[in-house]
Amino acid sequence: DAGVTQSPTHLIKTRGQQVTLRCSPISGHKSVSWYQQVLGQGPQFIFQYYEKEERGRGNFPDRFSARQFPNYSSELNVNALLLGDSALYLCASSTPGLAAYNEQFFGPGTRLTVL
């Protein structure tokens, strides 16, 4: 079975630009979460969507937005990019009924570099 997939793998943008990152969850998973991981730190929670509704939002500015589509895939948008937005952006999927609570399945991430 395919795991969580993310696109693109790498991305280079300049300050002020906008970026869209994409995520496809594991088949059957209805929840998608987004995390930002800067070098040397653990992942930081950005958003969680479940059944196409936002269920949680981390401490990130309004420049960050996301949505979940009827097929449960998701997009993360970041406007007005700053140098500090350079990071690995991780998508994770999960669903009720998993054997372990709080188990999320992560994709390989999108490496965003802002110049």
Add this chain to the structure above:
Amino acid sequence: LAKTTQPISMDSYEGQEVNITCSHNNIATNDYITWYQQFPSQGPRFIIQGYKTKVTNEVASLFIPADRKSSTLSLPRVSLSDTAVYYCLVGEWGWTGNTPLVFGKGTRLSVIA
């Protein structure tokens, strides 16, 4: 969410058992203890989860004392491929549709040949 404290880094030789301890003094009654592993340029991967006493799977063991204020991840006979960052997380059980994982800085384990 309970805050966790774990060593920043650890070194081990191949074949040894590695124990990584995590402190979570403010753990709540409904909280589970979960460990994730992350290799460079990859997303974290769930290793093991427990509530109390001992849990063992094919990858690791998790020891949780009665007061649950700490936990120890035990990796038996590590190999070079176990070199990774290990995160200890504490969070509420049950599915609410809103279960963000709260990661600290983790423990960077380096396995030496």
